[in-house]
Amino acid sequence: MAFRLSISNVLYYMYNQSENPGKVLRFFLWATQQGFQHTPESTSFILQILANARMLAEAQNLLQQVIAGKLSNSLTITGVIENLVDNHKQCNSTHVVFDMIISIYSQARMIPELLVTFDQMQNRDFVPCINTCNELLSTMLKSGKVDVAWRIYEELFRGKVLPDVYTFSMMISACCKQGDMQRAKELFDEMERKGCAPNVVTYTALIDGFFKLGDIEEANKLFDEMLERGLAPNEFTYTCLINGYCKKGFMQEGFRLHNEMMEKGITPNLFTYNSLIDAHCKEGNLMKAFDLFREMRSKGVMHNVVTYNALIDGLCRVGKLKDARKALKEMVTAGLVPNIVTFNTFINGYCKEGNVGKAKNILVKMKNRGLNPNVISYNTLIHGFCKVGKLPEAIGLLEEMHERGLAPSTFTYTSLIDAYVKENDMKNAFKLHNDMEEMGLKSNVVTYSALINGLCKGSRMSDANRLFNVMQEKGMDPNDVTYNTLVFGYWKDGNSERAYGLFREMVEKRIVPNIASYSIAIEFLSKEGNSIKANELLEEMVKSGLNPCATTYLAVLGANLQG
Template sequence: MNALRQRTHSLVCISLNTSKFIHISTNSKSSTLVNAMCDSLRRGSNWDTLTKQFCSVELNHSIVEKVLLKLKDPVDAKCALGFFHWSAQRKHYQHNLWSYCATIHVMVRARMLIDARVLIESVLKKHVEDDSRCLVIDSLFRTYEVMESSPLVFDLLVQAYAKMRMLEVAFDVCCYLEEHGFSLSLISFNTLIHLVTKSDKSCLVWSIYEYMLQKRRYPNEETIRSLISALCKEGKLQTYVDMLDRIHGKRCSPSVIVNTSLIFRIIEEGQTEGGVLLLKRMLQRNMILDTIAYSLVVYAKVKLGNLESALEGYEEMLKRGFSANSFVYTTFIGAYCREGKIERANFLLQEMENMGLKPYDETFNLIIEGCAKVNRVEESLSNCEKMMGRGLLPSCSAFNEMIGKLCETGNAEQANAMLTPLLDKGFLPNEITYSHLIAGYAKAHKIQEILKLYYEMESRLLTPTLQVFSSLISNDFLTVATTVLGTLFGM
């Protein structure tokens, strides 16, 4: 048994030594070939010369990788690019992801950025599927250190995704890179924001800007211009300009408009704590005005349902010398209306007017709707008339709440009379508006008025709701209900 073991051990040693010699010999040949190729490239040999000189060489990934590693310094960048393109033309050889990424790193180090961009776009097109795009990033990571590259390569990657209109992917890659310790430049964020603005993905613009601020990449004039364009495209620029006029009393800079719109969106989406945190950071960097910041904090606390805390914040605001404004008053009026505290809401409305602050459309809408919900219909009507007298139109939801209560109490005629002047001023009723009126006339058994309203609905391309049919059937207007159904379904 011992003799067998010794014989086996001897055979293994011989085998290992033989393998070692073969490996050394192979490495030696490979190294000689790689050096010869690099020397030829450095001498400026053209493709024909290279092909004749190395016609018997069958390229493989190992040889290509070694050549690219030899030529990784900026002084050899043109040689590396020439070798990459020459080897791509050889029969039976195709570059793998490693050689693409290694060559991209070489181009970036040498600041041959046009060539780097071309290669990046080429490799992205080869790996465009969702399940393989991470392969490109991971391969760039794996080759980053060995090619002694620059973080600029990842900026070019994100910019390439953006220019290829793969906008969501570009943002995903941006987040992925940040998670792995690579921070993008402001140029990359601006490129991404600018191209998203030109697309139909407006929500993505604000997600990118929020993320950018969270990572402490602060905007420049180019960023702000793109975001103002996004607001214009959404049709919301005037909305935020008006809001700031009510808070600040005069026109604000484009950057303040943009930052206010972002915070307001975040709060509206229910991410109140995140919005307030970002707001404080903006305030520290003078990206937003104090009065606006305090007003938005009050609004955020009201949205969270912390009315007492909001009132404390408001009192602190006044103690610090800031003046009250229409936006904050309207915020509190809305809170009291939702709680059914109409007396308190009315008091605030009167107080703001006494201070010379002008109620605006939202202020009146809240009061109109709040009064109607607690059956104070006369007050609701009075505020609606006051609103119209100032050249403002009620919102459809506020008006519907008010006339709904009127129709329930048998005042369909009065409700219909309120609608007529509004229509002349451009008010756009919806299905619910007509449903309330039809239900009110059904209770009064006024069939002609019901038919008039139905045909008016039809002319406005509005479809009767279930409430219409229920009210007609319950009031024995089966003939009218059948007529309506027949018209709807062509019976």
């Protein structure tokens, strides 16, 4: 024990005499080589003088040796930390050592050790500097420990440490990623109250969060506010805006922002290009999509699987399966591995052209490659088989889903229900509907519309009307398909008055009727002798781009002659 104390005494004596940290460090390392056992006191002392002398690389190397247990069998980082905390008031460089400890633990993702260190600091009323606090928060958030990050934030930033723009931006970004925009906005307001000016990172996180929430108005407001403050949007801001607009269907605004971005000399990144290529493909503008694809290459932005998936989807949408296969081949040649989205896109493409055999072969290829088909894979196939009237095969795929432990969705059951309706098998259609609801799945407007269609086809109008009321009681608004089905059903059943009543109801709700509904309403009005209203509806029908049949024109003509 006395031998250990003498090592510490020598270190203190040497430093007090020479104030030469390099000389003290050389002695410390020499003593280590001679087999001397260092204590927490001697180790924390050398760390402090190294930090004070800004010999940070040497201090960090020494800390790494302590953590790895290379300095002494009995020396632990916990003991060193306790000694540092106990003596931090005597040495203003202690926080630098803690910065390094936090940094080492953070880089190594040693979360338990990091939290122990933090708790030791807290228990001894040691207030870390803002950089250490931010390092802690960053590590916790990157490791998915969001709750822990909030605990640290609450403990440190409610009086002890003044948060900076980096702190606020990190926590606001965390809220946005979780979809908690109310908390994000509260933090933003708190930031303003504390006199901390938000930067482009803060605004970009909020803009992205509100776009993902679907609140385009608030996202726009923040972007305008950001510009008013003189903050210049960067590539990430533009990417959030472009992606946000394109995802919500405002493609032209996304394209306009891309042009603005280029005019300002801001080079789009991979995510920007992927958003734009996907948007152009969804618009059916494949030429522009491929222009951007080539532009990426010329600007040194490497394509990824998402890029190719967007192009393949665009080609499949317009029935260019051969070109889609070429894109897949190029993708593989580029060293990229097709993922489940790639395979699902091809399944969808073949199903759309009615080639369900090839679509099912893609499912087999997926399995052979070790990829597990997901609910989307099966839903697409089931829907495809139902569309071509191959109901037994679709039921077989439903059973396979169950065998694989995949839970069918409302879409799965609705596709099958609609297929049974088309086969006039209402017994099995309602059986599937009951099975679906027993599983806790909620029917949607498409499900009810399919069942109503089946009932109308069978002239079961009272049952159809009952379902129509049930869906509205459950808070579902009937769509154009629901109304048009019922209008036609009542007309076919001889109840023209009820058919016309539903027609008026859908028009009042600003739902656009189809040709059949217009024709039925015009015929009803003509028979009632209301030629003025019949003519108005005929004109409205033509203006909406619908072509009335000869019967409709004759009905109006008859009404005009009667008038």
